[in-house]
Amino acid sequence: NAGVTQTPKFQVLKTGQSMTLQCAQDMNHNSMYWYRQDPGMGLRLIYYSASEGTTDKGEVPNGYNVSRLNKREFSLRLESAAPSQTSVYFCASSERQGPNTEAFFGQGTRLTVV
Amino acid sequence: AQTVTQSQPEMSVQDAETVTLSCTYDTSENNYYLFWYKQPPSRQMILVIRQEAYKQQNATENRFSVNFQKAAKSFSLKISDSQLGDTAMYFCAFMKYRDDKIIFGKGTRLHILP
Numbered sequence: 001n002a003g004v005t006q007t008p009k010f011q012v013l014k015t016g017q018s019m020t021l022q023c024a025q026d027m028n029h030n031s032m033y034w035y036r037q038d039p040g041m042g043l044r045l046i047y048y049s050a051s052e053g054t055t056d057k058g059e060v061p062n063g064y065n066v067s068r069l070n071k072r073e074f075s076l077r078l079e080s081a082a083p084s085q086t087s088v089y090f091c092a093s094s095e096r097q098g099p100n101t102e103a104f105f106g107q108g109t110r111l112t113v114v
Numbered sequence: 115a116q117t118v119t120q121s122q123p124e125m126s127v128q129d130a131e132t133v134t135l136s137c138t139y140d141t142s143e144n145n146y147y148l149f150w151y152k153q154p155p156s157r158q159m160i161l162v163i164r165q166e167a168y169k170q171q172n173a174t175e176n177r178f179s180v181n182f183q184k185a186a187k188s189f190s191l192k193i194s195d196s197q198l199g200d201t202a203m204y205f206c207a208f209m210k211y212r213d214d215k216i217i218f219g220k221g222t223r224l225h226i227l228p
Contacts, residue, residue: 031214033165040123042205042220050214058215074119090159101147101209103216105159 002026006091006106013081013113021076023091031094032074033058033103034066036087043090049074071093081113116141116152118208120219128227134181135191135222137206143167148182153203153210155220162204164189165189193224201226 006026006097013019025038030051035043035058045058049068062086065077074093078085092103120194127133129216139148150162165173165182172180178195206219 026149034214034219040220043218045215047215048214056215059217088157090161092216095213100164102149102161102164103159104214108157 001017004033004093004104004106006089006109009107009109011111013078013111015082015113017068017079017081017085018077018079020078021089021091021111022073023047023075023106024073025091025093026072027093027095027104028071029093029095029104030071032068033090033092033094034064034074034076035090035092036060037090038086038087046061046076046089083113085111087111116143116210117206117215118206118207118213118217118219120204120222121164122222123220124225126225129196129198131196133196133224135193135204135221135224137189137205139189139206139208141187141207141208141210143210147209147211148180149206149209149216150178150180150189150191151218152200152209153205154199154201159205173216174185176189196226198226199201200228202225206222219228 007022033048034046047066049055091106094103147169148165152160181190203221209216
C-alpha cells in the first residue's frame, strides 16, 4: 500500500526557474494538503483541497499555485522560484471527518533554490 | 483563525523517564480534533495520538497519553518510560469539525539520552 507518494524527493532550482511538485494518494481521501517545513517554523499550510475541483489558500500561499487534477492527485507549482522557497515540502491527505480521522503524509521533497 | 502554540522548542530526558510536551491552542469552536505527530530523523510524519474534543476521556496509546483540558485549551502529551526511539520532533495539530484545514504548531525537538 503506497499511501501518499511525492515526487521528486530532492530538487535544486535556480532563482526564477519553475517546477511542479507532484503528489498522489491511493486511499480514496477527499482532502489533500501541501505544507512547507522550515527550521523553527513547524509545518505551515500552503494550500489545501477539500475535494476534487476545489482548492483553498492556507497560511503561506504567496508564490505558489496548486491543481487538484482528480481525486488522487494534487500538484504544487512554483512559477518563479525564490531562495525564500527553499524548504522541505510535504503533501498529505485525509478523510474529512470521523473517529479515525488523521492526515497521512508523503516522505517530503527537499527543495533548494540557489 | 486557529493557532497552535508549542512553548518548548527543545527538551532532553534520560531514557526510562517520563516527559511531558506542552501544547495550547486558540479557537472559538466547540467541536474539533487534536493530534500529536512524531517526526523522527527519517522525516516521516507519524500519528502518535488523536483526541476528539467532545470526548472527556483522555486518549491513550500504549506509553503515550494526553492531558486534554478543554476549558484551558491545553493538550499536553505524556511519554512514559521513554525510549531512544522516541527521539524525534513532535508536532501538535488542530482541525475543527466540518473543516479540512489542519494547523500545526512549531514543534518540540525531543532528545532521549542513554
